[in-house]
Amino acid sequence: DPRGAAGGATDGESAPATGDRARRGRSALAALAAAVPDAGAVHVVNNNAAALLLCALAMAPGREIVVGRGELVEIGDGFRIPDLLESAGSRLREVGTTNRTSVRDYAAALGPDTGFVLKVHPSNYRVTGFTAEASLGELTQLGVPVVADIGSGLLAPHPLLPDEPDAATALRAGATVVTASGDKLLGGPQAGLLFGDEDVVERLRRHPAARALRVDKLTLAALEATLRGPAPPVRAALEASVEDLWRRAENLAGSLRDVGAEAVGSVAAVGGGGAPGVELPSAAVSLPARYAAALRTGEPAVVGRVVRDRCLLDLRTVRPDEDAKLREAVRRCG
Known part of the structure; x- marks a missing residue:
């Protein structure tokens, strides 16, 4: 060319x-x-x-x-x-x-x-x-x-x-x-x-x-x-289907219900030096707030965010093939 x-x-x-x-x-x-x-x-x-x-x-x-x-x-x-x-x-x-x-x-x-x-x-x-x-x-x-x-x-x-x-x-x-x-x-x-x-x-x-x-x-x-x-991770996260995110959140929350997990709506920010202020609808697994510190220091480390005394794990930046690892990480912190 x-x-x-x-x-x-x-x-x-x-x-x-x-x-x-x-x-x-x-x-x-x-x-x-x-x-x-x-x-x-x-x-x-x-x-x-x-x-x-x-x-x-x-x-x-x-x-x-x-x-x-x-x-x-x-x-x-x-x-x-x-x-x-x-x-x-x-x-x-x-x-x-x-x-x-x-x-x-x-x-x-x-x-x-x-x-x-x-x-x-x-x-x-x-x-x-x-x-x-x-x-x-x-x-x-x-x-x-x-x-x-x-x-x-x-x-x-x-x-x-x-x-x-x-x-x-x-x-x-x-x-x-x-x-x-x-x-x-x-x-x-x-x-x-x-x-x-x-x-x-x-x-x-x-x-x-x-x-x-x-x-x-x-x-x-x-x-x-x-x-x-x-598609690189950033594009895959950007274009992830909200319906798929909800399905995954509900499946994960269902398998973690005994630790107080729930599937909730979430808002994901694009950020990272691109599209400032742009937010996308998403879905997350909601856990008791005490999980936030334990997950951050676990292996593998999982970084969520705390909103109103709940730790939210937004799935937009979690690959579908990582759901099982995420579930195991939460279990280890229980």
Whole structure:
């Protein structure tokens, strides 16, 4: 696939790579290109922060990156996107306010020093109330490159996550480059995924820093397996049938009725750096609260949550083939 080949097989080498790692790179990139056919080319680095850093180094060295004030995200462990981009020698041009930013704010900030406009999805928090933001489609009409950091790794629209941005839709809206995580909603290894215009992605791939940001063949193998293999745990949990969850909860509770177990309705949060605030209906096994600490320290450890003096074991993140182990773990704590 020529879209996959745009990554050079790629592992960030400045010359064509050879051997097993090169083959693994070509195969993983082909799988990624097939998953997002709207991309002119794709590339993989070691995390999403690295993907943004590479964009700044290659597309805006010594130039301005225009970004909304409400999107100046801290991504964990004290690392902040503004600091990351400025470390690449770029200058941030902040526009709008924390809660409201319009396309006019971006347009007024553009000039000869503009490297690109950055649109960041706040995938680990939400700002609600009196808010407004410019859409990606509006920003791509401004006549400058637009980098869309969608964060959570959703590659295509998902019916359960209608408000979560995805790579395919962002590219169709005209984004020059889309960056995303390989874990979170995609459910693969930690990696930074880059999709976009073929010539721009090739510039990113050929940048000297690309080698320092490359991934190893185990990551490439895990990424390919995520894209081509069975549904990873995160997708299986997301798409689990509520009816099946209730059936399993009732079966488990029935076999544990002597310890005070009940099947109850539950609410599961997607979380984990993707789809903040999104909750899904679920079913759980409810136990007396004293089970919470005993299960956490048992073998295997089982982490539930305590609600109104009951320990809830939500089954959305428990595989069906683990039900027997869960039952045994509860029995050992009885």
